Amino acid sequence: MSVVSVRNVRIGAGRPKIIVPIFAADEAEAVAQAKALAETAADLAELRLDPLREADGSLPGAGALCRVLAAVRKALPEHLPLLVTMRTAAEGGQRAYAPGDYITLLEVLCTEERADLIDMELHTAGDTLPRLCRMAHRHGGAVVASMHDFAKTPPREEMAASLRAMAEKGADICKLAVMPRTAADAAELLAATAEARAALPGMPLITMAMGPLGAVTRVCGGAFGSDATFGTAGTSSAPGQPDAAALRRALDALDACLNG
Numbered sequence: 001m002s003v004v005s006v007r008n009v010r011i012g013a014g015r016p017k018i019i020v021p022i023f024a025a026d027e028a029e030a031v032a033q034a035k036a037l038a039e040t041a042a043d044l045a046e047l048r049l050d051p052l053r054e055a056d057g058s059l060p061g062a063g064a065l066c067r068v069l070a071a072v073r074k075a076l077p078e079h080l081p082l083l084v085t086m087r088t089a090a091e092g093g094q095r096a097y098a099p100g101d102y103i104t105l106l107e108v109l110c111t112e113e114r115a116d117l118i119d120m121e122l123h124t125a126g127d128t129l130p131r132l133c134r135m136a137h138r139h140g141g142a143v144v145a146s147m148h149d150f151a152k153t154p155p156r157e158e159m160a161a162s163l164r165a166m167a168e169k170g171a172d173i174c175k176l177a178v179m180p181r182t183a184a185d186a187a188e189l190l191a192a193t194a195e196a197r198a199a200l201p202g203m204p205l206i207t208m209a210m211g212p213l214g215a216v217t218r219v220c221g222g223a224f225g226s227d228a229t230f231g232t233a234g235t236s237s238a239p240g241q242p243d244a245a246a247l248r249r250a251l252d253a254l255d256a257c258l259n260g
């Protein structure tokens, strides 16, 4: 459990890192978004695979997804680390995936060695998560384990336990996104983050509450133990993501207030 260093970006040290999603329906649009990231406040890029579709609207297979991944990596500025994510419909994504197919795709992404970081859903990967983490590590990748609840904010203890479970299964970074129904829910997410931060010293965490009520957690999460936050440079991948440039200014202002 320690700082994750990818292409000179240290996740878990210093100011929270800004991750900007590439969220596109086809390769040309994904490549255009990747190129445009050079001019943004992004510290890292995330390629979301789930919105990609073939020209006839059908679902691309693993080979086609890997071709888009390769094209995006080529188009990205060299210094930007790339996180690749297949977000399943069960966790708020754009594509339904049977667990067996999901695991096969993650194996392919591990062996492809094009992504610096691979998102693996705690619940969809299930018991195979430890093996998938070892596989990613053998191929030089790092794992961001994740859990998303687009309907509600689970109890604080449950949120902290999910983050601990990800660490126990071998993830390098633990990520949690929940939907608040009240401002107090957003505060619960921050409290769960602080609890997990204390229970998992040195483990990089990424947490956020989504939607308008959660937006504040994307700005101030660093003070509670979150090491990265998602901002948009045009196409957002989840509700409540602020503009990346505005997020950079807010993080800098917060840093100046808190650290002088």
Ligand SMILES: O=C1C[C@@](O)(C(=O)O)C[C@@H](O)[C@@H]1O
Pocket (backbone or CB within 6 Å): 021, 046, 048, 085, 087, 119, 146, 148, 175, 177, 208, 210, 230, 237, 238, 239, 241
């Ligand atoms: O896990 C996350 C966090 C996220 O859902 C958000 O709320 O910013 C956005 C997703 O693209 C990413 O994979």
